[in-house]
Amino acid sequence: MRAAVVRTFGGPEAVEVVETALPEPGARQVRIKVAASALNPVDAGVRAGAFGGAGRQIGLGWDVAGTVDATGVATAWNAGDAVVALDYGMAEPLGAHAEYVVVDTDAVAKAPATADAVHAATLPLNGLTAVQALDGLRLTPGDTLLVTGAAGAVGGYAVQLAAHRGVTVTGLARESDAELVRSLGAAHATTARAGAFDAVLDAAVLGETALAWVRDGGAYTGVIPQAQPASVRGVRTAAVEVSADGARLAELVRLVDEGVLTLRVAETFALDDAAKAHARLAQGGVRGRLVLVP
Template structure:
């Protein structure tokens, strides 16, 4: 089978679509025939070596976290999936010789969610990493209906899902976004949209004088976002680098974990799935170059024939 791999760190040119052995599912695992796999910033970080300190030494590292497709085979002790079922999944282990961007992927059954028949397979590949991160960040925030949540980077992958899920749960959402993204963010459920910038806390506190009850800091603004939170509130850092918990705030990091049942629920929730562009697997290096340029709205998705 084909799989996107690297054998050294560097620019997009180190990416290879290589022939690799077809993996066999072990106990508790399923093999998925991949239909589509999203390209995420973490893929660029893996390829460039930015995550090298987190990876054990390996000659070959597979690329990709998000995938959708159909169950191709099931291992022993798997009772929840049938061959041919449409699924969506998250490959959340950093160092595997083949990951989501491949013809086939073997994952623990607990990392796989079922996909409703009305959800497009290509669009579904944009769901796992970002929607699960947003949902798990909201869990950590622990806010109650009626409380106020600030979401930074609200037009991005994690931020967009965080706004939508928070609004559905009854939170008042204040979101940061550029003017060109304001309509998208409001349609996701934001009550207030404020511009990004150095004076974020002052701008937010003009709308919410006492400070918001919590923030999901998808844009990694750190102290600038924390300063908009009331004393004793909560700051959820999405990409690490959590700020010092000033003023009695509770500061936590969300570290994504695969969760098949949660994925099943998210896939059935009718969330907005944004595909910026599709490319064949052979153009994975072009996808990395496009994402590195910035300005992409939605996810780039590799389609597997």
């Protein structure tokens, strides 16, 4: 089968599509025939060597939408089930940017009934990051939340999820994205902070700049693990490290089917054009996800 990998770090040209053996599922695992897999900034970080791993082959891709192809023992999934899953972390030697991927059974959820595989593939990593970050903020209805990078993939899901919970959301984004941010459920869209908020979800990775916009005793959550700024003024600071959670992913799928969450695709690329997709991501300005199709 074919898979996109890096064997040397660098720019988009470092991405290779190689022929490799078909992976076999072990106990409590399933093999998924990949129909689509989103490209995320973390993949660019892996490609560039930001997470280490020099001298070995590293698979790319965390998101997967497709069909269960084979199962190990002790799994409730069956061949033919349409599913989505998060293939967590740097994968050695393969990730989800491949024709097939093996994941743990408890990372899998039934695919949305109202979306095709290309759109469904944009949900696992960014949706789980957003919901797990919001959980850490422990907001209640009526609280105020600023989401930085509100027009992005994580930020957009965070806006929709928080608004659905009754939180009053302000989205920080470019002026050209203000209409989009409001359409996602933000009560306000701004290009600069206004007032002090009960909490900030810092999807744009502004760090201390965003921390200053939290009221005394409020809460801040970033999206890069272990990279949150130090606490000041009694503000509780944290950073989400996304985890694979099939049950939580199933809740997000339900919200997709209920029309609460919007799945946004910017462009699709063939798996063989993975390097071109990385080059497009590097250009910036993408609204929605780039998606690879084997």
